[in-house]
Amino acid sequence: MSTTPAKPFSLSVKAVVRDAQGRCLLLRRSAVNKHFVGCWEWPGGKVDAGEDFAHAVVREAREESGLEVELTGVAGVTEFEIEKVHVVVLAMDVLVAGGKLRLSEEHDAFDWVALADLAGRNLTPPNAAFMLEYARRKGNQS
Amino acid sequence: MSTTPAKPFSLSVKAVVRDAQGRCLLLRRSAVNKHFVGCWEWPGGKVDAGEDFAHAVVREAREESGLEVELTGVAGVTEFEIEKVHVVVLAMDVLVAGGKLRLSEEHDAFDWVALADLAGRNLTPPNAAFMLEYARRKGNQS
Numbered sequence: 001m002s003t004t005p006a007k008p009f010s011l012s013v014k015a016v017v018r019d020a021q022g023r024c025l026l027l028r029r030s031a032v033n034k035h036f037v038g039c040w041e042w043p044g045g046k047v048d049a050g051e052d053f054a055h056a057v058v059r060e061a062r063e064e065s066g067l068e069v070e071l072t073g074v075a076g077v078t079e080f081e082i083e084k085v086h087v088v089v090l091a092m093d094v095l096v097a098g099g100k101l102r103l104s105e106e107h108d109a110f111d112w113v114a115l116a117d118l119a120g121r122n123l124t125p126p127n128a129a130f131m132l133e134y135a136r137r138k139g140n141q142s
Numbered sequence: 143m144s145t146t147p148a149k150p151f152s153l154s155v156k157a158v159v160r161d162a163q164g165r166c167l168l169l170r171r172s173a174v175n176k177h178f179v180g181c182w183e184w185p186g187g188k189v190d191a192g193e194d195f196a197h198a199v200v201r202e203a204r205e206e207s208g209l210e211v212e213l214t215g216v217a218g219v220t221e222f223e224i225e226k227v228h229v230v231v232l233a234m235d236v237l238v239a240g241g242k243l244r245l246s247e248e249h250d251a252f253d254w255v256a257l258a259d260l261a262g263r264n265l266t267p268p269n270a271a272f273m274l275e276y277a278r279r280k281g282n283q284s
Contacts (some may be wrong), residue, residue: 053152
């Protein structure tokens, strides 16, 4: 048994928004962020205390992209550790049900990117391998 | 856009309890269950409304196995649909930190099973492919 207390686990969610051509929506992290400025990522963030995970996906997509989304299934899961927390990231496939693209201050650009082109982007490091694995897996299906 | 309303998503968790030999704890579904009586599964269940997912893993492991567990990382994710709900199953690797094996009425037997032997068990169908994929992946690591 470990003598150092384990880090608490925290759940974050990501919304993988795909368009009719199968491209996914990437957002570029703006200078207001402490980490990974200029890196590209899927919309998402922490599940609030007491919040349902599916609600968090819809809320984060709305806050960060202006889009109203509906969940369609699981995109995958990954994890990483930061100083005090072990973060589990649950990514969900979603479709756009409404809204209009509009960024929050956390991002300064968006792009619709073919899955085959994800590897050419400067992806947010903790999620990069996971995003590329998704692209390989889904790219082979579509 | 779909004209039929999408099924709501629900989050369940599983605890993959491993012993010092790397075997995992399987529980056999008892006759009190409506479905899959006699099938083997990992401890787990639905995240309660407002409950943190990590708390749910610890609680379900305690309720169904009597063991006190600590999360160590992500085991994987899967999904399935039932009549009215789309279920996302987030499985976490855990270690035993205390407690004593004691089953709830939902199960009538337990066994510690080597990952290579999972394929020979009658696993609960919605999670079977996922459990075997875990066994292949982790079996190659250990």
